[in-house]
Amino acid sequence: MTTIAQETAPLTRRKRRWEGLPYWLILPTVVYMGLFFVWPMIQGFGLALRDESGNWTTSAFQTMVDDAAFGDAMSFTFLLILVIVPIQFVLALGMALLLNAKLRGAGIFLYIFLLPLAISDLAAGIAWSAIFTERGYLNTILEGVGVLEQPFIFLDPTSKTQLVMVVAVAEIWRSTTFMMVILFAGLQGIPRDYVEAAEVFGAGFFQRIRHVIFPMLKPSIQVALLLRLIFAFEVFAVVIALTGSGATVLAAEAYKWQATNENEHVAAAYSMVILGLSLAAAAFVLVVLRTPRERRLR
């Protein structure tokens, strides 16, 4: 006993000297996030729920809801999500499977597929507006091949359906990569033997996806959908760049109330709505894609 204690004594002493070290190392991050993340968020609640003199009030929310743009922003945001996320999920899964298929030239495909990840929503909106505008590239092509007689107005401010579709295309283009990266990382965690075993027993491509890849990929799917839905409520610059004032979304309203109307209370109320919806979406994904304990693979 004593000898062991003597032997380990220097070690524990050395350990003790460094015991506080990890806390010192994380301290700056904790302080920074406290000051610039947690505190502003608490302040945000205050801004949304209190007036100038500090009394609790729901007047900011009242103003927000009474504004005609609120309903428009809400419905446009939700419509976008309903159109974008399912298409995007299938596309992202397909792209991840393609990258995983070890095609010739995989390096080039990888580079191209990843490009939109580093492109801002504003740049995406501007690029796609050059395509969709009346005197733009899409009309040039469609007229060139004879599908159209005269330019079609894709960005018609009176047609909500068209605006949703156009913004959806740009958003699918921009943000599918983000899901793909997460799904691809998940795919790489699936042992090849499993897929090969299924193949040996005669599972076709879609059967393999449905019965082997899908269940094993579930955690990644969950994360990808979760983050994608959270970010979907932030959609902003693409919509403004493509539709001008033809359509509005929640984040654009928050921006308008803050920057143009200079009413930070209503802007904060909008941001609280965005927060609430993000968290609800996260909870929704976690509940819907929950794996019962007895069916967990790992």
Place this chain on the structure above:
Amino acid sequence: MALPRIRIGRLLAYVAALAISAFVLAPIYLITISAFSSFDAVYAYPKNLLPKEATTETMRVFLESDGITDSLRRSVYVAAISIIVCLAIGTPAGYAIARFSFRGANAFQLALVSTRAFPLIIIAIPLAVTYLRVGIDDTVYGVAMAHIAFTLPLTVLVTASVFAGISYELEEAAMTLGCSRLSAIWRVALPLARGGIVASAIFIFVTSWNEVFAAAILTFRDRTLPAQLLAALDTSPLTYRLAGGFFLLAPALVVIFIIRKYLLTTWGRVAR
């Protein structure tokens, strides 16, 4: 029997990969040729799908227009400040997670991950109010501080995963050879983590360079490039918007090339 089926599958895979590539590249290609064509060509209809003559007229006029070089400079400053501060305070935290098991390590990690559920919009508006009160509204520092709050958690998580991939035994060996703990980190762990840290820096750069909402809310006159472009969207000519859009998008082409491997290995895993 099975052979032709596999071949057809392969063929379809190539067709799909090429089609998706075309979809991804088309807007990038079109905005690039627009940005490098003459004013007349930008406004012409039908458009040229192939570049007729490359001219820098559109780009030059954009870069010479009011406040653009300043906003460009500010965008670079904001990104640089974000990178420096994020790495300076995030890397040590990442190291702590990777190397020590301490009480609260899991809670700390979980807190960092959960910050992702909170959109930047939520902190941007209160920050704008605070900045006005403190007097740092309309400054590069103000914008950078918001960007740091957004990128710091991921920086910590990514660097943690980078350090976790470097064997601790190398540091121990350095310490038995006379290095102190800190000099072992400095001389052994950090150089080995360099690649991953550079990837983090690039990721921070991209996020900051692209960020529109907070930048547009925290600045009024002295705007960053995306904020400037956003504010000028409905008042500026098409040539200005296209050139600006290209400028905003161009770094992506280089950046993705540098960090493509890291994106899939480290980032894809950590992002969850």
